Amino acid sequence: MSAGPAVDPRGPRFAAVVTTVVLAVVLVTGWWPLLAAQTVVFAIGAFAGLRLAPYSVLYRVLVAPRLKPTSEREDAAPLRFAQAVGFVFALVGTIGYASGVTALGIVATAFxxxxxxxxAAFDFCLGCEMYLLVRRFTPRTEQTS
Amino acid sequence: MTGSTGLWVLAGTLVAGLVVGVLLHRRNGRIRTTTPEAPSGLPEPVVEALAPGTAVTLVQISTTFCAPCRHTRAVLSHLAKRTEGLTHVDLDVTDRPHVARDLGVLRTPTTLALTSSGRELLRVSGVPKAQELLTALEPHLVPRVERGSHSQGG
Structure with missing residues (x-):
């Protein structure tokens, strides 16, 4: 499976800013339907591709036309992996809030x-760089090839 | 009640994020000298990657999911091209994370500078700064003049 074409690196950065704001609002209000919506946003980016990811669409329609075009490109695979990591946390958080285990919801959302x-603030993609760390805690699926 | 708890958690998370962000930013590209490991301790793919003829091999540990790895590859391959006695190898460990585990690498890109016999000189996490790296490696690049003069002792 190909991860899709490389993207303008400012798109994911914009998406990270929006995500930060959305998750901050979730933490303060505890309004889980918003977290559920963010979970869906993560899922689209991770499993359907960045072209369809809502915040990328928002970036292309609203932000990109106001910026100077750039020839810089960023690989899609790391970004989609990071979205998948976000999806897992957001999903756990939604389940926590919705089922009344608020502490779980808060902790997962905080992560x-x-x-x-x-x-958003440091241009540091935790999900991308921590891939090896994630693999350490997952059972090995394929070892020899 | 949820509101105030959430507010505190939000503040705590942002402060933690700031601290970690600054630390990561500082550490990015910093050269760390490591305790040399026995050559036998190196995973096989790394040993295979060592260039026998050159003084120092830069072994870059990458994964498919690592955005700064591409940038690092560009910096290091350029540096190796214009430096005698230096080679650069990019090792993708996406499907063999045990290689990274054996090396004690948690984050990509991490670059190891190894001698031809597999002795680790230093390692760098994040995108290395070419000039700093070159300065640190220079003492190890010089003795290439007397190549082949020593027999290997066991």
């Missing part, structure tokens, strides 16, 4: 916010 904030 997702932490990663989104690092990406």
């Amino acid at each position: 997702a916010l932490f990663a989104a904030f690092l990406n």
Whole structure:
């Protein structure tokens, strides 16, 4: 499976800013339907591709036309992996809030916010760079080939 | 009640994010000298990657999911091209994370500078700064003049 064409690196950065704001609002209000919506946004980016990801669409329609075009491109695979990591945390958070286990909801949302904030403020993609760390805690599926 | 708890967690998360972000930013590209490991401790793909003829091999540990790896590859291959006695190898460990585990690498890109016998000189996490790296490696690049003069002792 190809991850899709490389993208303008400012798109994911914009998406990270929006994600940070959304998750911050979720934490303060505890309004889980918003977190559910963010979970869907993560899912689209991770599993359907960045072209369809809502915040990327928003970037292309609203932001990109106002910026100077850039020839810089960023690979899609790391970004989609990071979206998948975000999806897991947002999903756990939604389940936590919706089922009344608010502490779980808060903790999972905080983790997702932490990663989104690092990406927005420092351009550091936690999900991308921590792939090896993630693999360490997942059972090995294929070892020999 | 949820509101105030959430507010505190939000503040805590942002502060933690700031601290970690600054630390990561500082550490990015910093050269760390490591305790040399026995050559036998190196995973096989790394040993295979060592260039026998050159003084120092830069082994870059990458994954498919690593955005700065591409940038690092560009910096290092350019540096190796214009530096005698230096080679650069990009090792993609996406499907063999045990290689990274054996090396104690948690984050990509991490670059290891190894001698031809597999001794680790230093390692760099994040995108290396070419000039700093070159300065640190220079003492190890010089003795290429007396190549082949020593027999290998066991």
